[in-house]
Amino acid sequence: MNLTGKKALILGLANKHSIAYGIAKSLVDSGVELILSYASASLAKRVLPIADELGVQDCIQCDLSKDYEIQNLFRLVSSKWKNLDYLVHSVAFAPSSELNIPFHHTSRHGFLTAMDVSVYTFIAAMKEAEHLMQPGGSAITISYYGAQKVVPNYGVMGVAKAALEGSVRYLAHSMGEHGVRINAISAGPLRTLSSSAIGGVSQMQRRIEKSAPLGRNIEPDDVAKTALYLLSDLASGVTGETLFVDAGMNIMAY
Numbered sequence: 625m626n627l628t629g630k631k632a633l634i635l636g637l638a639n640k641h642s643i644a645y646g647i648a649k650s651l652v653d654s655g656v657e658l659i660l661s662y663a664s665a666s667l668a669k670r671v672l673p674i675a676d677e678l679g680v681q682d683c684i685q686c687d688l689s690k691d692y693e694i695q696n697l698f699r700l701v702s703s704k705w706k707n708l709d710y711l712v713h714s715v716a717f718a719p720s721s722e723l724n725i726p727f728h729h730t731s732r733h734g735f736l737t738a739m740d741v742s743v744y745t746f747i748a749a750m751k752e753a754e755h756l757m758q759p760g761g762s763a764i765t766i767s768y769y770g771a772q773k774v775v776p777n778y779g780v781m782g783v784a785k786a787a788l789e790g791s792v793r794y795l796a797h798s799m800g801e802h803g804v805r806i807n808a809i810s811a812g813p814l815r816t817l818s819s820s821a822i823g824g825v826s827q828m829q830r831r832i833e834k835s836a837p838l839g840r841n842i843e844p845d846d847v848a849k850t851a852l853y854l855l856s857d858l859a860s861g862v863t864g865e866t867l868f869v870d871a872g873m874n875i876m877a878y
């Protein structure tokens with residue numbers, strides 16, 4: 625797909641295993657100009673070489689749990705670009721002490737942190753992006769099936785993903801006024817920094833190989849290709865949706 629001339633901001637690239645990396649790479653391969661943002665100084669040693677490899681000049685540190693850092697990020701983006709075509713939100717966090725525990729043991733702090741970083745950051749980013757995005761603009765976030773059905777060990781992240789998918793619908797409505805589309809991809813399990821905190825991912829992947837209609841787990845590229853579709857004009861009539869990229873696993877009862 626030729627998307628030359630389009631501009632995208634990618635939030636949530638930590639390393640080469642990040643879902644955001646696959647999406648960034650496929651956007652660059654399609655001619656899109658990128659700005660990358662990463663959470664903290666400790667990630668710079670991994671993210672800056674990736675930016676070099678992708679030919680990305682601007683790589684901005686931003687802790688999305690801080691409003692002033694989000695405002696600073698968008699100030700820098702708007703000093704470089706007059707408009708933004710695409711925004712990719714591939715961000716989530718819950719303290720590891722909140723995962724792999726009985727759900728009713730979730731702490732107030734863990735609940736608020738998971739909601740803040742995994743959900744509110746998308747809303748906050750869209751608020752700052754509003755004045756940069758023109759009709760035809762598009763934003764995506766990444767969800768998981770634990771939003772809709774109980775996935776053992778996923779706990780508070782499942783509730784955060786449910787809120788994220790709800791926020792996608794409300795953002796689609798409010799940003800629809802500006803002609804901007806908002807969607808989520810619900811990705812099957814992939815081995816990344818985030819998923820390594822959740823117990824039982826390997827067993828889940830083995831079960832998917834046996835039961836999913838496609839008889840395999842997904843690859844990062846499966847998500848990247850769907851991201852390209854949802855961001856681009858190919859999905860011009862699609863907004864507020866959560867689209868499964870999970871080799872069909874979600875349609876199975878067993």
Ligand SMILES: NC(=O)c1ccc[n+]([C@@H]2O[C@H](COP(=O)([O-])OP(=O)(O)OC[C@H]3O[C@@H](n4cnc5c(N)ncnc54)[C@H](O)[C@@H]3O)[C@@H](O)[C@H]2O)c1
Pocket residue numbers: 635636637638639641642643644662663664686687688689714715716717741766767768769810811812813814815816817818819
């Ligand atoms: N890996 C999977 O199996 C899977 C499946 C479905 C959905 N997802 C979702 O995909 C998204 C990306 O996760 P991933 O699997 O690529 O793992 P990842 O760890 O590579 O990405 C998560 C990103 O969130 C960033 N982040 C966390 N707190 C932040 C903060 N305060 N400010 C800015 N950034 C912050 C991290 O730095 C990291 O870049 C997440 O929303 C995750 O829940 C992952």
